[in-house]
Structure formats: structure tokens, C-alpha cells
Amino acid sequence: MFARSTTTLSRTSRFFARGKAASASRLDLGAAPAFFMDEAPAEGGGPAASAAYTLSATGQALAPAATPIAVRSRYGLPGAARPGTNALLPDTLAPPRADFPAVLQAGTGEAAGEGGELVAQSSPWRWAQALRPHLDEMLPKHGIVCVTGLGECIGHAEGFTRFVEAVKSEYTCTRFMEGRSMTSTQVTDLVRTGSDDHPAYTIEPHNEYNVAAKHRPRKLFLVCSEEPTDGGEWCVTHGPGVLADMPRRIVEQFEARGGVRYEVWYPSAAQEGVYNHWQENIAPTRAEAEEYLARSGCEWEWHEEDESLTIVRTDPAVAPHPETGEDCWFNQVHAHHRTFYQDCHPDFEGRGEDSGPWPVHTKYGDGGEIADDDIALIREAVWKNTVGVPLKKGLLMVVDNYRALHGRMSYAAGTPRQSLVSIIYE
Numbered sequence: 001m002f003a004r005s006t007t008t009l010s011r012t013s014r015f016f017a018r019g020k021a022a023s024a025s026r027l028d029l030g031a032a033p034a035f036f037m038d039e040a041p042a043e044g045g046g047p048a049a050s051a052a053y054t055l056s057a058t059g060q061a062l063a064p065a066a067t068p069i070a071v072r073s074r075y076g077l078p079g080a081a082r083p084g085t086n087a088l089l090p091d092t093l094a095p096p097r098a099d100f101p102a103v104l105q106a107g108t109g110e111a112a113g114e115g116g117e118l119v120a121q122s123s124p125w126r127w128a129q130a131l132r133p134h135l136d137e138m139l140p141k142h143g144i145v146c147v148t149g150l151g152e153c154i155g156h157a158e159g160f161t162r163f164v165e166a167v168k169s170e171y172t173c174t175r176f177m178e179g180r181s182m183t184s185t186q187v188t189d190l191v192r193t194g195s196d197d198h199p200a201y202t203i204e205p206h207n208e209y210n211v212a213a214k215h216r217p218r219k220l221f222l223v224c225s226e227e228p229t230d231g232g233e234w235c236v237t238h239g240p241g242v243l244a245d246m247p248r249r250i251v252e253q254f255e256a257r258g259g260v261r262y263e264v265w266y267p268s269a270a271q272e273g274v275y276n277h278w279q280e281n282i283a284p285t286r287a288e289a290e291e292y293l294a295r296s297g298c299e300w301e302w303h304e305e306d307e308s309l310t311i312v313r314t315d316p317a318v319a320p321h322p323e324t325g326e327d328c329w330f331n332q333v334h335a336h337h338r339t340f341y342q343d344c345h346p347d348f349e350g351r352g353e354d355s356g357p358w359p360v361h362t363k364y365g366d367g368g369e370i371a372d373d374d375i376a377l378i379r380e381a382v383w384k385n386t387v388g389v390p391l392k393k394g395l396l397m398v399v400d401n402y403r404a405l406h407g408r409m410s411y412a413a414g415t416p417r418q419s420l421v422s423i424i425y426e
Ligand SMILES: [Fe+2]
Pocket: 206, 207, 208, 406
């Protein structure tokens, strides 16, 4: 089923996750709330029923972090520990701009003076209806729209689930995050934790991709459900800026060499303490995993000696925007390269380059390795166009996955932080 490339992956070592359960344990996963498929706004009674549900464009930038957010010197940042190329990373993260992300402020009309209590009682369903026309207008222009002021209404799993269910009914196809390569936890039918990866690890900005899935994520909805106290900002990147700043030689190399070859390796859950496994990220049984992968159009190979699985897909590095047709730097060249984990991820500390398969790796479409210096230049273009968004409880961020990249700055272990995510696919 899987046509071997020029490289044979060795499977001589195992790497064990330490941090996966830590952040997920803060959620009460045994009590996933019910949500209401057909929820309509309540009629009559209570302040929420008379609220106006207004969303106003502020034209102002989100408030920046109180202190500069280090990038180049950051522990747990891909590329930061690589002498010679880490100098390409900025010293600190740029603050939010007036046009990126765009900002909507939620208000509840004449009753707004009642403040947070009123918002907490308001309807996620109605906020979703109010938001949709703004998204249709603003997302193609700005790439990311943030909504402030929703606080306790959607800043928790139940409210956010009801919100995204209403969004789903307005758009088309919300499915779950099969085919992902990182770690997260399902919270409700429509919502997952943003990431369960080690707090000390910075998830550098990336397009959501789900290599093993048939469809690419189209829009991402993220909400802060637990406000951090020490770091953990969203780092978000203006996609058109990345393509404009990308050396033309690099873009042309991917065109000339058949695009990007993604290799995603999943161990089996039978192996103790692994970072991820195919039973969780693809499907629970081998037969179901094969059915899923056949549907998705991937190549795959089972490794009988340890029941691990390699998935391969080759895609262009630049893709047309599904609505506007504009060229987008839409790939995971850097965030699926082994250096996404090597020399930076605490769960893989001390591991050498040739010690076995990494969870992910990218090459040119012809099977050739991408030079580390070129990966560094890609990271330079990404971080140059990235801003830091401090999290507030209930802050909503909607991402056009083709026009913007998203990530998470590291935060202090043992301190609070949680964001939740739901995704709409093509
Ligand atoms: Fe992501």
C-alpha cells in the first residue's frame, strides 16, 4: 500500500511523554455537558432575552502583553537552540496590530450596564447568529477575528459547545480532529482542548493541517476557558505576510521538487507512555484506521514489529484560498519537520537526529531532505509576521486557516491555562 521513498525509517527507540495528562487533568472530562442541537433563543423573561447582542468593530488593536514576550532566547521553542540559524528569530514577539487580529466587542444594548452577569446569562446561540455576518465580511480581509466581552457566556466547555453548534448550523461541515499529529483531549462532541503538550513547549505558529485527513481545516474557533497567569499567549501569524517575505527561491524549490512530502509516524497504544498513538489520533482499530486512511487518500505502512504506523501524503506548499483563489502559504513544512520536536520539545529532550522516527517529518515531494538552513528561513518569515495575543477568559478567536497561522507560547508549568478548539473543515 505504501510506496517506499528513498529513506528507510528505523524504529529502534521509543520516546515517552511526560506532560500529556497534566493539563488535561484540570478539566472534568467525566462530565461532558449536554448541548442543544436545536437550541433557539429563549422567549421572554430574564435580562438575556431582551439583550441586543451587538458586536462592534473596534478598529483598535488588542491590548499587548504587559511585558515583552521573549522569542529567540526562549526554552522549548523550535529552532531556538540551533546556533547559526537561531539569530534569524526575533528577540521578542510583536504586539497585536489594529488590523491583525481584527477585534469585535460584544455588547448587550441598553442593559449593558449590568455587565458580566448579563453576558453570563446570554445565549451562545444568539452570539453565534450575531457573529456570522461579521465573519463573512471580516475573515477574508483580516484572516483572524477576535471577539472580546463574551467572558462567562462561552468561556467554558458547555457555552463554547453550544456556540460552535450554532456556528455549525450556519456553515456546513464541522467534523472532529482525526488525523492530527499532536496531543489534545476530547471535551464534548464538538470541542477539544487546544493542546495537551508540555507547558514549557512553544507550539510555533502553523496552519492546522491534519495530514492524515482527507479535508483541510477551513476555520478554527478557539476560546480561552482558563486565563493564564504566566505566559501561554496565542501567537498568530499573518499568512499573506509570510508568503511575501518568503525567499522566492524556497517557494520555487517546492514547486520544482513536487511539493511537500509529509511523513507522520504513530506508535501503537500498546507501547507504554508514547507521545501519541494511532488508536487515538486515527481510529481505535487497525481495520477502522485502514478504512479511514483509504477514504482520506493517504499512503500508509504498518510496521509489524511494534504495530506502529507511518502515513505519507504529498501536497503543494502553496495552495489557492478556497474562496478568493489567492495564493496562500498553506502547509506544515516547518511545523512537521523533525526540528519541531528535536532540541526543543521537553518530551524528546536529548534525543539525537538519527535515533529513530520522529512523530512528524517533512521533505521535498521528490523525497529529498530540506536543508536546515531553509527551514530556518521559513521560521524567520513566520515569526516576522507573528503577534502575541494575551488570553482573557472568554476571549474568542476565529481563524481563517488559509490566511493565518496559530500557535501557543509556552507557560510556566503548574500554572493555569486552557483554551478550547473546534474546527470547521472544507
Ligand atoms: Fe493547531
